[in-house]
């Protein structure tokens with residue numbers, strides 16, 4: 001459980017770290033002069049002290065006055081706030097992109113300042129650099145493109161990747177987020193434009209997990225696109241060909257994985273926003289060979305399971321009652337099936353019975369309605385959750401969502417369909433008849449317009465006693481008379497940074513189910529009963545760095561327990577094994593990067 005006193009004393013608290021006067025260790029640079037000013041990793045803009053300007057050949061390349069980090073920070077925030085003021089009343093998309101642009105310009109220029117404002121203002125800025133705005137950015141990527149970020153490996157690079165990987169300027173890479181752009185949030189196939197997602201996810205890695213931004217790498221595998229509009233767009237920046245399939249496709253991913261792990265054997269690869277068939281296929285193919293995980297399948301599952309357990313607690317029932325919860329999952333894709341698989345494992349663990357029995361209370365719905373054994377071309381991944389038709393309340397193959405909700409009266413309705421508004425008024429009203437005194441509704445699809453329902457509609461139609469979560473942020477709902485309908489952001493951002501951080505600091509060989517379970521359990525036990533009673537299932541995004549330390553430590557300890565930890569830098573597996581829980585938390589905290597200007601030392 002989160003220990004506020006310990007964290008207050010740690011070196012990461014805002015009060016101690018914010019504009020601390022302690023002198024940070026030096027940073028070696030291999031360039032001088034204007035090259036440094038044009039490198040966002042090292043650039044300090046007007047913040048270079050005069051002695052450093054002399055040492056690095058910067059004298060005369062900057063206006064004479066030295067501006068402190070605090071002043072630069074305040075000036076940026078002032079510009080941001082005046083942009084907010086000046087764009088009031090303009091269309092939402094215009095404002096969102098204007099905010100993204102101002103942050104992106106800073107990102108391109110000065111990463112230290114960028115990550116500091118991001119960390120300190122995460123609640124305001126996460127919706128800009130992550131969901132929902134990142135979706136809009138991907139949709140408009142060709143027009144917004146100014147400077148490259150990350151690496152692009154295309155179908156035309158076959159046979160070249162092993163040498164291409166050495167074009168990346170950093171000597172060490174710890175964390176890679178990889179996409180092929182085939183299912184970007186709920187927006188479908190966006191081809192090369194999907195690069196915005198790895199960039200946004202890695203920004204969260206830096207902000208939440210303190211991964212050093214010089215050691216992250218966003219990657220786009222461009223194997224073509226089946227998005228006709230993009231293929232016809234003359235400004236489209238990706239390959240203008242249809243997606244590779246079958247052997248041709250997998251050979252590209254294989255080559256990339258070999259290349260990456262040849263140069264950086266310990267790099268962790270997070271697969272993100274792959275269409276379902278390749279999401280599952282690549283996970284099975286690589287998870288025993290490399291340190292890798294699929295965020296949409298596994299990260300989402302862990303966050304959802306923590307939310308489902310929270311929903312049981314919110315009803316004032318013991319956790320063991322999870323096995324009796326009736327859960328309707330809408331969306332039988334990588335995310336929905338990932339959630340069901342993890343929930344079944346949890347039920348089987350709790351009830352001590354086989355997985356088959358555990359599935360009894362779970363209902364799966366896809367675009368063709370209730371999935372039963374009568375389904376033609378039943379997807380093998382969905383097959384374990386297919387119901388016997390008619391066995392439950394006479395529900396037939398393909399029964400509609402509203403029919404299922406009316407008949408089943410579920411405790412939980414969880415959407416991962418990518419379809420905005422699919423939790424219609426009728427569906428939400430049917431949730432009033434739920435067998436739970438505090439039914440839970442999770443509209444987890446992203447971005448906002450793809451959410452299965454809005455927070456306001458959920459409280460309005462399903463009743464004020466519900467517990468609500470959404471993938472993209474919504475404001476809390478004013479229920480009148482001083483009552484608040486709390487909105488939880490049920491998003492994998494609460495886990496993927498800690499999974500990556502824990503695996504990295506353990507030097508884990510692979511990312512096991514046990515490590516993922518530890519992450520989910522850590523999140524599930526983070527909230528106090530008092531918060532849970534109010535319907536608050538996840539920590540505020542303000543505390544994302546705190547929860548990530550806890551999750552990272554839990555993942556690390558699970559890796560150690562399973563003998564998967566090979567150590568990190570000069571900390572060997574034996575030392576990791578001998579660390580107490582507190583020492584592990586301290587080790588994780590100490591290894592998180594925090595943005596401060598370090599003295600730059602030039603070395604040829």
Ligand SMILES: NC(=O)C1=CN([C@@H]2O[C@H](COP(=O)(O)OP(=O)(O)OC[C@H]3O[C@@H](n4cnc5c(N)ncnc54)[C@H](O)[C@@H]3O)[C@@H](O)[C@H]2O)C=CC1
Pocket residue numbers: 183184185186187275276295296300303330331332333334335336365366367368369415416417418419422444445446447450470471472490491492493
């Ligand atoms: N909140 C979070 O942390 C996460 C949210 N997501 C969101 O989940 C959504 C789905 O992602 P994936 O599973 O990867 O996509 P997917 O494309 O693999 O699966 C979508 C599923 O929804 C079903 N579906 C489509 N229309 C439907 C309808 N009208 N009614 C019921 N089901 C319908 C499809 O048949 C398919 O089974 C996306 O919007 C994504 O943004 C995904 C991962 C994490």
Ligand SMILES: CC(=O)C(=O)O
Pocket residue numbers: 131184185186273295296445446471491492493
């Ligand atoms: C959050 C996320 O990973 C998704 O919507 O795909």
Ligand SMILES: [Mg+2]
Pocket residue numbers: 185272273295296
């Ligand atoms: Mg995703």
